[in-house]
Amino acid sequence: MSLLFSERPGRHERHLLRKHENPLFPEAARQLTQAQLREAQRRDHEELVAYIGYLRGLVGEAVALGPHEQSDVILGLKERLDQAYETACRLADDQTPNKEAIKKLVEVIMRSVWKGSGNDSLAHQELEQEEIARRAHYELLESPLVADLLDPESPIAQDELLPALLSADQAEFEAAVTLFDPVQLKALLTQAVSQPIPDASGEIFEQGVARMEQIKARAKSLQVE
Structure with a gap:
């Protein structure tokens, strides 16, 4: 059965979509059932x-x-x-x-x-x-990614932050990365060591590698050690 996505999703459904079949997220997070989707849509509607x-x-x-x-x-x-x-x-x-x-x-x-x-x-x-x-x-x-990152109750967990950034489109990535101060950028780089990009091929992996280089370049420009 095909999943029934909203045309304009709210924050809960939107984050499920970020993870859905996205190889930069852990395998368990990529799986999405209609029940999970309905629950996210219910929460978005209540909000x-x-x-x-x-x-x-x-x-x-x-x-x-x-x-x-x-x-x-x-x-x-x-x-x-x-x-x-x-x-x-x-x-x-x-x-x-x-x-x-x-x-x-x-x-x-x-x-x-x-x-x-x-x-x-x-x-x-x-x-x-x-x-x-x-x-x-x-x-x-x-930028929906920026809005979700600034959310005091952000649906993006700390261990999901890096793959969410790396798999964002260019405009969203460029907007989101401006939110991070030097301390936060250093934390991202540390997280990248413990959560390396999987060694695989494909457009999403190439994009992830490119985004990681952009994060390193911004960190360097802000003199993050």
Whole structure:
């Protein structure tokens, strides 16, 4: 019986798909049954339903903000909206409408923060830097692998991190590898010693070797010993 995959999987199903018949993962992890797939889809659906309710609550809070709301309340809501954007990037189905709604709400909040900063040039500089960083972060989250790696409850186990990176497509790999600081890169290189790429042929193995060289090059550029 053929497996029935979702058109737009959530984080649980997506990670099963990463491992499915992927020779860079341990053999036991590559096997996938319809029961496992259904369970992952069920969990993804439950998370989606819970998220929709949570997001509606955030929108309600944003709409209810008064013109003289305290700054800590405004910034607290903005932080939760940023977190909600991250969550949306991990969920099943097309989350574009929700992400666009969050962006608009954050823009409204930031206009209020800008207005409250008055003529403070230092505050303006910090706000500009924050906006640049937020746009870059949102763009980075468009990579499903990045979104899953940044998940506080990531489905990617520590011993699955290296094969997940090595088997990613080039764009996802390049985005994901920027998340790792020198200490984490060193840990990846150490993991590569204990989890060497299998000695085999084929495109996925060649890709894994190439990705490993890219990780070593980035580690060298960051002066990781």
